[in-house]
Each structure stands twice: as C-alpha cells, then as structure tokens.
Amino acid sequence: MQGGGWGLSPALCSAALLPLGVLLNALFALTQVEAAIDEEQYSVKVIKKNYIYGNIKHQVNIYVKVYTNSPFLVCMDLALSQKEVIDPNYLWIGPNGKTLKAYREPDYTYQISVRFTTKECRLAANGQFFEELKKILNDLISDLTCHVIEPSYKCHVIKIPKHGLLDELFVTFQVNPFAPGWEAVCQQISYDCEDVTNRRVQEARDLIEEFFRKQTYVLKHEFRNVPAIHYIDHSFEVTRIDSCRPGFGKNDDTHNDCASCCVVCDPGTYSPNNEVRCQICTSIRIKHYGAKSC
Template structure:
C-alpha cells in the first residue's frame, strides 16, 4: 500500500509596477507569470489581497475572474498600493502519484496617474526706436490684450508676461534696440473648471487640447506680423515684430497630490503619478515633497 504525502513549496516574485489613469479601469492583473501560463496547472486557487490587507473577492469595485485575473474599476488615488495574489496549485509525481502543493506569490504595485497639464512659455522680440520710448510699455499692454482676446474663447489666458529692452550691435549694422517679450500661455483662465466638468474623466486631455490650440493661434498671429511687414505696410511701424523670433518652451505641471519621478517611475516618466505615503504635493508643481515628519500614510496627499 502506497502512502502519499503532501508537501508545500512557496515561491515569490518581484513586484511589477502598473499605472492606471484616474477614473479608468486597470488592465487585468494576471496571477501567474508567463512561464506558468504556458504550463498545465492542477487545481488552481487564487487569493487576491488589496492594499488595505483585505480579501478582494466580492468587492464591488473589482472584476475577479475564475482564472485569477483581477481588474480594479474606476481607479482613484486611494486605490493605489500593493495588490498581491497567491496562486496555489498541485504538482503530482507521475510515478508515485505523490501530491505536492505549491504556493506562488505575485505582487503588483499599482499607481494612479494623471496626464500632465501643459502650458507654453513664449519668447518673442520687437524692434523699437529706443529703450526709453514711452510707447514701449503702451505697446506691451496692447499686445497682451490682443493675445488674450485671441484665446479667450478657449478658456486660456496670458500669464507671467514681461519685457526688457536691450541695445544690440550686429555685424555691419548700427546700434539697434529690441524688446525681449516673454509670457506664458496658460489653460486655467476663469471658467476652466466649468468646461472641465463636462469631461471629468479626461479633464487633462481636454485642457491640453485647448492650450495647444491657443499656442497655435498665437503662433499664427506672429506669422501674420511677418507677412504684414513685407506686404501691407508702406512705412514700417516704430515698433515691429522681429522675423523668426517666435519661440516656445513646453511646461508641465501636475495636480495637487501628484508628481513626476523619472527614476522611481521610469515606465511612466511623463506621467503625473500619485504621491506615495510619506510624500505630498500641495500645488501644481511637478515634484512630490518629502514630509519632514512622515505622518502621511495615504497616497495622493496634498499636505503632511
């Protein structure tokens, strides 16, 4: 008479990072690795544990299949954290029919993320007769009004605008004077939140589309200045656009509770990823700050 003994073996795997856009469903997390999925699995059982340490079976916000796949639905910042699955299955020896139970643990670090909010820093230059000209400041104020009017219907506006006048000596030319103008094209003009409420799940996408359109309109405005100077003016104005001086720098910002980290989250380097416990972001900067006294134990903190 043969006596069959059951033995137990436990294997663990390295944690895999997964990034889920807020308010969307996560991809299916599979409770086995690629090698195991290509093999026969006898009497598999799956136990999924969420970040709060509780069994996920029967929870309303998850889709848990019979084959051990997990989807977290309507993902929020607070759902971020470690999701672990223990797969148990049997291995039966062909000759002795001895049964051996194997436990394999799989860990997923799941993070909520948002798309970064875009803005554009614009630099442009204008020739003027002299730096002390009173009309310089009047021209600058009028330019801001014109640009704001061009983009106002997009709920975008001009911020952090400034100018400086510099004297320039170019080869084989006399002394010139130019206004160096700088301003930011920003998508958060008054009323932007009402527009955002119409598309709450993809607010950043809608915001970024609007500010991209605003940047294109402003670029077209300065292109027309070049055309007008060449074809429409018989006498060149005292203050006029310097051809090809228009340049743009892309600026990212993150919503409070989110930040960028291309080292920790290199697979989502351009994303605004939820701040981890012990860190926080109170504003629209792109970095999660470390709490001096780590009392924050939740994801997405906006203060210590």
Template sequence: MRAWVLFSAVLWYLTGAGWQRSSERTGKGLIYGKPGHPVKIYVKLHHSSPILACMDFKRAKKETVDPTYSWIGPNEKPLTENNQINITKTGKLKMEDFQEALSGLYTCTLSYKTVKAETQEETVVKQRYDFMIFAYREPDYSYQMAVRFTTKSCEGRYNDLLFRVLKKILDNLISDLSCHVVEPSYKCHFVKIPKHGLVHELFIAFQVNPFAPGWKGACNDSADCEDITNHNILQARDRIEEFFRSQAYIYYHDFNKTIPAMHFVDHSFQVVRMDSCRPGFGKNEGLHSNCASCCVVCSPGTFSPDVDVTCQSCVSIRVYGAKSCT
C-alpha cells in the same frame, strides 16, 4: 477684424515708419507576471486597468492542471470582487475607474499540479507574481513664450502701450479656449546688428495657461479635465504662433516695403512647454522611467501639495496620493 491686421494698424499709429531688419504603454491587452520580478503598470486616473494574468507568458503556453488563483491587494488582504474589481475564474484581474487609493502592490499566487504519467503521482507547485500598479494623469500644459520688437527708444510711453495692446490682443485671441496670458514682462535693450549698428529692441516674455477665470466650465463634468485643457492650450499655442507668423509675413515678404519703427523681429518667437502636476501627483523619471512624462501618484512617504512637478518627502505618510504632510 483679424488680430494681426488690428495689431499692424496699432504699430503704424504708434510710431510711423522705421528701418527694415532682414529675416534670415502598454494598452489594455493582457499583461503577464514575471517570476521574481515585479511588473510595473501605469493606469490613467478614472480609466480601466489592463487585464492582469496570474501566470507568466511561458506558463500560459503550457497545460496547467487544477489551477487555483489567489490575489492579494495593496492592503495585504485578499481581493474580492466589487463594482471596481473583477476577477475571472481563470485568475485574470481587471479594475475599473482606477483611482489613487487603488495604487500599490498586487500579488497573485498560482497553484497547480504536475502529474507523472507513469505513476500518477501529483505534486503541487506554487508561483507568485507581483504587480506594482500606479495611478497617473497627464501633466497640465502651459507655454512660456518670448518675442522681440524693435522700438525707436527705450524711453517714452510707446513701449508700455505696445506691451499692453499686445497682451490684450493675445488674450482676446484665445479667450474662447479658456486660456489667458499671465506673468507678462518686458525689458528694453540695445542690440548690435551686423551691418546696421545699434538698435533698440523690446524683449517680451509671457506665459499662456488654460486656467482663465471660468475654465472649469469647459470640462463638462469630465473626470479627465486635463485632456480638455491640454487640447485647448495646444490650440492657443497654434493661434499665437500663427499671429506672429502673420506679423513676419506682413513686414518681411516684400523687402522693399517700408515698415513701422516698432515691429516684430522675424524669427524671434520662442516657445517652451512647461508641465505641472495636480496635487498628489508628480514626476520621477528615475522611479517611473516607463512613464517619465506622466504625473504619477505620490507613493507612501511622499506628498505634493500644489501644482509642482515632484513629490516631496514626508515619512509619516502611509497612503498613495497624499496632498499634505500630516
């Protein structure tokens, strides 16, 4: 039986009839340096970096004689090729399976010669390019939701029964997505409705997140499980929204229909997305304006121990992605 049909039957059982309320980044292309200006780059965790060119765009359009390239990594040591780092003969750098520890300042020095045609005099020119590279991951989504239901009275057991039945139905509606309802609560208020006087209403609030027991089983060993959990929570949001839309349709598409005393208040459904970051990551719109919605790896001097959205200060930390202040 569809969830909204079942819930409608429960409402009729609880209270019978009542009055009716009217409804009124840069992709993976080539990235050039900028002389005198560090270029910020954000690479998704466990993904490949874009290709970094050891020259600026203006120089790339010109002939370059006897070029040599020297890359220095975040540890201030020359970069050497390995299974994660690839440097071409033309000085292009690309990194695979990017991780927190690869974040930091990358410096490339381009050396080349200028040759005077009339004298063949050679001059060596050196130019430095800085790239600040940060690992990031998508935030984990959850949704804060609120709805309202009319009720006969703020006293009695029916309000609590409605609340528990609603939570159970919503949990069942999204359980196959490894999502669940958490932190549910309700309060009863009396509300002055224009032309109708005072009515009692239940103000119900709850949060939906994609971390129901066993949620890791949906990841299928994926390194980017937030892509899967975020996809699931978006589906859960849509299902819950459709559930309440169906409630409104049942009771409000026919204004002559008698409806239960306890029923969904049309247009009362509200939803707000709440973001959180994994430990070692946080948001900082001022520092990372080009990736403001991202959870960016915590820089040295900061850490994030839990699913907060900011990195906290800790002067003793010297690494990227710290999860504790030690």
C-alpha cells in the same frame, strides 16, 4: 498602477487575457518555448493599446491613468504572444493590494518668448505697445478659456555684425488653460478634465504661433513704411511647462517607465499645490497615498 511586494501563487489561465495584475513568470511545461525574440524588434503597431505584456526576466511596472479603464495583462510576454503556443501553463506573482499606483497627465502651460525691434529703449510707446499686445493675445485665445499670465518685457541694445547697434524688445509670457470660466466647462464633462484643458492650451499655443508667423507677411505686403516697433522674424520660441495636481508628482528615478506621468505621491510624501515633485514630510508619518498636506 504599480505592483510590488507580491507573494507566489500558482494559477491556471484558460484565456489569453486576464484582469489587471503586475508581474508574471510564464512557464510553458509542454512546449518548453523560450522567448528568444527581443521585444524591441516589434513595431508599436503590434502592441495593442491598453494591453500590458509580462516579462520572464524582471518585474513589469503597470501605471493606470485615473478616470480610465484598467489595462489588461496578457498571459505571456510580447515575443511569445506572436507565436503559436500549445497548452500553456502560467505561474503568477499577484498583487497584495498595498502598493498600487495611479497617475494623471500633467497640466500644460506654455512659456513663449518673442522679440520686436524698436526705435529706442526709452520710447514711451514701448509700454503702450506691450499693453496692446497683451490685449490682442488674450482676445485671440479667450474662446478656449485660456489666457496670458506672467507677461513681461525688457528692452536691450543688441550689437549685430554689419548692422551696428539695434534696440530690441524681449517679450515673454505664459499661455495658461485656467482662465475664468474653465471650471464651468469641465463640469460638462463626465470624465477627468485634464485632457480637455491640455488640448485647449495646445490650440491656444498654435493660434498664437500662427499670429506671429503672419506678422512678417503683413509687414511685407500691407505696410509701405515699416512701423517703428515690429516683430522680428523667426524670434518665436516656445517651451512646455508641466505641473501636477495636488497629491501627485513626477519622479524620473522611481517611475522611469512613466517619467512624464504625475504619479500619486507615495506614503511619507505629499504635494500641496501644483509643483512637479512630491515633498518628503518630516513632521508626521503619512501612511496613505496621494497626501496633499503634511
């Protein structure tokens, strides 16, 4: 969640932790201790998970993942939290309840490309090989309710120094976590399923990478004669593609503290599908967060 448009309200905090808030200015009347230590000096181990530290110089943006517990706002900045402080007093600038934000993790899909040598581009066996490869890969990851989507291949003639001209197949496809049956798996989970689907597709990616990595070993040790079509060692390349659920989107400028998050669309914007960014709605005025239509 992100807070904004807050009004001043003095409060006394008797504990080290308070429920969710957005921005605080810590005023230590008795100790007059200044936060001189740069927060970046602290290792990640010092910062407790799900704890948000304030900052006396600027607003602190807070993002809360849906279907998870809200974080705790610590009554001081990180530097002062590591010191002994006597009788601290706090001045809080609290939420007005109108500008709270939520986010989700993006859904992962992996774009994979590999290359194979072939005898020639006009070889009829190229298409047959491609169909068989798709079947093998889908069988490999089916238990994870993942599947191969948007598969394609092209054959190119490559000029390689000291090797002349070689015909190669350039194969590309995506590994997607939403194969038939994924909804049934998610219904068995009491919390949001995106973490599970992302973990499954990562496992599927690893299985496919291991499959191609073993091809070189198999060619060297199990074949006396190298097949006409075979995998080119080290040609495996993978890129992660993120998508956001409807009503959510990324914005590196507005949410640079949570740049990889799919944050709920602001009023005036919407996201009807799995695109990465929220779109501006010009036909009507959207007053609520998370709009899926315009």
